[in-house]
Amino acid sequence: MHDFQYKNGELCCEDVPVRTIAQRVGTPFYVYSATTLASHFRAFDRAFGGVPHLICFAVKSNPSSALLHLLGKEGSGADIVSGGELFRALRAGIDPKKIVYAGVGKRRDEIEYALKMDILMFNVESGEELQAIDRAAGDMRTRARVALRINPNIDAKTHPYISTGLKQNKFGIAIEQALEYYQMAKGLPHVDVVGIHQHIGSQITEVQPFVDALVKTTAFVKELRAAKINIQYINIGGGLGITYKDETPPLPQELAASVRPILADCGCTIVMEPGRAIVGNAGILVTSVLYHKEAEQKKFLIVDAGMNDLIRPSLYEAYHDIRPVVQQPAAETAVADVVGPICESGDFLAKDREMPMVKQGELLAVMGAGAYGYSMSSNYNSRPRVPEILVRGGEYFVIHERETYNDLVKGEKLPRWLD
Ligand SMILES: *Cc1c(COP(=O)(O)O)cnc(C)c1O
Numbered sequence: 067m068h069d070f071q072y073k074n075g076e077l078c079c080e081d082v083p084v085r086t087i088a089q090r091v092g093t094p095f096y097v098y099s100a101t102t103l104a105s106h107f108r109a110f111d112r113a114f115g116g117v118p119h120l121i122c123f124a125v126k127s128n129p130s131s132a133l134l135h136l137l138g139k140e141g142s143g144a145d146i147v148s149g150g151e152l153f154r155a156l157r158a159g160i161d162p163k164k165i166v167y168a169g170v171g172k173r174r175d176e177i178e179y180a181l182k183m184d185i186l187m188f189n190v191e192s193g194e195e196l197q198a199i200d201r202a203a204g205d206m207r208t209r210a211r212v213a214l215r216i217n218p219n220i221d222a223k224t225h226p227y228i229s230t231g232l233k234q235n236k237f238g239i240a241i242e243q244a245l246e247y248y249q250m251a252k253g254l255p256h257v258d259v260v261g262i263h264q265h266i267g268s269q270i271t272e273v274q275p276f277v278d279a280l281v282k283t284t285a286f287v288k289e290l291r292a293a294k295i296n297i298q299y300i301n302i303g304g305g306l307g308i309t310y311k312d313e314t315p316p317l318p319q320e321l322a323a324s325v326r327p328i329l330a331d332c333g334c335t336i337v338m339e340p341g342r343a344i345v346g347n348a349g350i351l352v353t354s355v356l357y358h359k360e361a362e363q364k365k366f367l368i369v370d371a372g373m374n375d376l377i378r379p380s381l382y383e384a385y386h387d388i389r390p391v392v393q394q395p396a397a398e399t400a401v402a403d404v405v406g407p408i409c410e411s412g413d414f415l416a417k418d419r420e421m422p423m424v425k426q427g428e429l430l431a432v433m434g435a436g437a438y439g440y441s442m443s444s445n446y447n448s449r450p451r452v453p454e455i456l457v458r459g460g461e462y463f464v465i466h467e468r469e470t471y472n473d474l475v476k477g478e479k480l481p482r483w484l485d
Contacts, residue, residue: 067106068347069099069457070433075393077431081460084352084391088429091453091464093354094371096440098465100136100458102348106318107140110340113322117329117336120186122166124304124341125151127437132456132465133345134158143186145304145339149176156183166301166337168215168263170195170236177202187211189263189301191238196251203256212251213261213301216244216286218279222267222305225382231266231279238264241282248295259295261337262287265303268342271315273324276302280328287332300329301337308346310434311385318343342437349436351376351452352391353415355428356407365402367423369430372406373413374446376432376439380412388416391429397422404430408447440466448474 122143143164144155168189217238307315353371378384450469
């Protein structure tokens, strides 16, 4: 379900041929579909229609200002994990009353910023953090709304680096200890306990881990009520997967249909924090073929995008479909590695991939790159970050310029003794 389709043999984003954009801005670049983005947000919003709910887009998946503006206009809140993300969300016009703040390492200045802006709640991940928030709120003569992030010890059956709800993960508070921490929170003078939070992992392609986790969490909410701790928000986190290859993840309405009965009599507002499921398939990375290279046992397709532009293949062994932007029915196919220009053996976009051997200068589209693509990109090898383009209908707009060489050295200074 996305708006990247071939029309007359050319890959288009909505009604704009990707090649047209490439001719204007050069390669590599990211391009997003506004229509896909909005329709994915609405799918979540509709899925929980009829019950009090709040969809908080996970800003870390793609913090682009234009995208946040678009989602904010659709009614989205924000799930943030840093002061920088809070700044971005507010700047995009997202109502602070729709902002929730997670992360194991919130600094004092970040906590103060969030308190000053009066965000909806902190999702607290440890006892010491709880105390730090209480102290900061006290010093500022205000009160902090908090939820505790519970680790329900559920295997989300995803890559170990993006699994977060297991005992050995650094996130959340073990469900067995959680009552103790809730009681501690209740006793703090500047904290209002309002919710419970969980986020068990990312790229989850089955409903069952969500169901298992929520059965545990809702049972625990009953325990909390018995202890006179009144939970008003149940935050079920993000993590719904997308199709990169042949996965068949549940649709938002299927996920909602499975979890709504579990949440039916809780009397709570349901909060969700989707990132990847909203923006992942709403964006692609476009790159040009620089060279072909044939080693004894391997073919390489060397392209102008590298792991600094899209690190997911290197970091998570993630699969991204790679397609020619202009269909090449006559091109012969071969098995090749698609690699970037970075001086690392781990710099690849695809390994042992059967694909058409497109010519030098031809464009390739790396599909499903909208989430954790640009947001994880870096300047490694002193490569300027690539531009981001937003398409709506037949129009495209550069929402983020390509960095220049001068941007690379911005803020760098020499000590006087080197002058
Ligand atoms: C990363 C993250 C999300 C979003 O995860 P997706 O897999 O992109 O949906 C939601 N909540 C929290 C707390 C996160 O850290």
